[in-house]
Amino acid sequence: MEQNQVVKGSLTTIIMKLLEDNGRMYGYEMTKAVKEITANKMNITEAALYPALHKLVADDILTTTTEMVDGRMRKYYTLTKKGKKETANKISALQEALDSVQLILNPKIANG
Amino acid sequence: MDKMKLSQEQLKELRYFIYKRGFREPEVMMEILDHFACKVEDKLSAKPGMSLEEAMKEAHNEFGYNGFYSIKASLDVFTRKRYKNVYWAQVKAVLKNIPVMLLLAALGYGIYTASVWAFVNKKTDWMFDENVVGISFWLIMLIAELYKLQRINKNLKKSYHIHIAKMAVVFAPYALWLFLPTRMTDSPKRILFSSLVIALIAVWYIIHYIASWKLLKTAQKDYEEFKSFHPNENPLA
Known part of the structure; x- marks a missing residue:
């Protein structure tokens, strides 16, 4: 539960990073990828994922293509040109934030 | 497995x-x-x-x-946001288009001059006894909106995309119509002010009309793309 709160704050960066690595993905594939990469430690709920995806589309960070797969429509998400540029910024901002948290949690290591 | x-x-x-x-x-x-x-x-x-x-x-x-509600709610909110972005991008495109803006400025000036002339010469319509230029423009706006509604055919009206697109510009200048200052007056200050407002509303309405067409076209394209995958209107089919 606590971890989910942390995930929520960095969800857009996670989505953008996944798309940077995989090219295009659909919603369910993203939730599965996060579970697999984190060995089930992190779970993205649909209630958080779809608002984030829809917002990124509205902000022109992601674009969608639709295909018929297994008898149903599947929406694939891809980074736009603007989205590709934004991804690097988002990742470095998240990395800096995580480093700062690390300094607070482990001050001894940080001080050498 | x-x-x-x-x-x-x-x-x-x-x-x-x-x-x-x-x-x-x-x-x-x-x-x-x-x-x-x-x-x-x-x-x-x-x-x-x-x-x-x-x-x-x-x-x-x-x-x-x-x-499932969270998916539907976010789809509604962000489709509306995307359509609003399309609308405002088109408004900006018109504002940046110098030939179109010069044309609109000339049109606005023409409406302003005609309105001042109608106020000074007491040219009123036969029904409401109001400034004939203002009331004519009000009628033109009404006809333009009816034409737009008629162009959205019966099937498109039921479309989710068209519905959301219409919601995205619900703030459109309809409220301004009600306050179009067309009532006859002898005060020179009021004549100039009312004519200026009529001209500004007319110019704004034309910009809005161009942008809302672009928005409806985007929504129609989304709908047609969807229909190419799902030709049946029945959600259970």
């Missing part, structure tokens, strides 16, 4: 399950269906003895307290 794939009959069951919960627009149904179907397929693959009914219930529970 081979992943189980749902048959068309089973997908029909899933559609009905979503439909029963109040998600009836085909566009919203399709937004939910693939994710829901993937979840159900994973459950049935993990537990081959599980019934479809049980798998659907379990998968639905995993969508959380609001169920």
Whole structure:
């Protein structure tokens, strides 16, 4: 539960990073990828994922293509040109934030 | 482990399950269906003895307290936001287009001059006894809106995309129509002010009309793309 709160704050960066690595993905594939990469430690709920995806589309960070797969429509998400540029910024901002948290949690290591 | 794939009959069951919960627009149904179907397929693959009914219930529970609603709500909100962005991008494009702006400025000046002339010479309409230029423009706006409505044919009116696009510009200048200052006056200051307002509303309305057409075209394109995958209007089909 606590971890989910942390995930929520960095969800857009996670989505953008996944798309940077995989090219295009659909919603369910993203939730599965996060579970697999984190060995089930992190779970993205649909209630958080779809608002984030829809917002990124509205902000022109992601674009969608639709295909018929297994008898149903599947929406694939891809980074736009603007989205590709934004991804690097988002990742470095998240990395800096995580480093700062690390300094607070482990001050001894940080001080050498 | 081979992943189980749902048959068309089973997908029909899933559609009905979503439909029963109040998600009836085909566009919203399709937004939910693939994710829901993937979840159900994973459950049935993990537990081959599980019934479809049980798998659907379990998968639905995993969508959380609001169920499918969070997907529909965010689709509504952000489709509207995307359409608003299209609308305002078009407004900006018109404002940056110097030839169009010069034309609009000339038109605005013409309306202003004609309105001053109508106030000074007491040119009123036969029905409401108001400034004939202002009331004429009011009528032109009304006809333009009726034309737009008529162009959105019966099928498109039912479209989720068109509905959201219309909601996106609901603030449009309709309120301004009611306050179009067309009442006759002798005060020179009021004549100039009223004529200026009529000209500004007229110019703004034309910009709005161009942008709203572009928006409706975008929504229509979205709808047609959707229809190419889902030609049947029935969400359960």
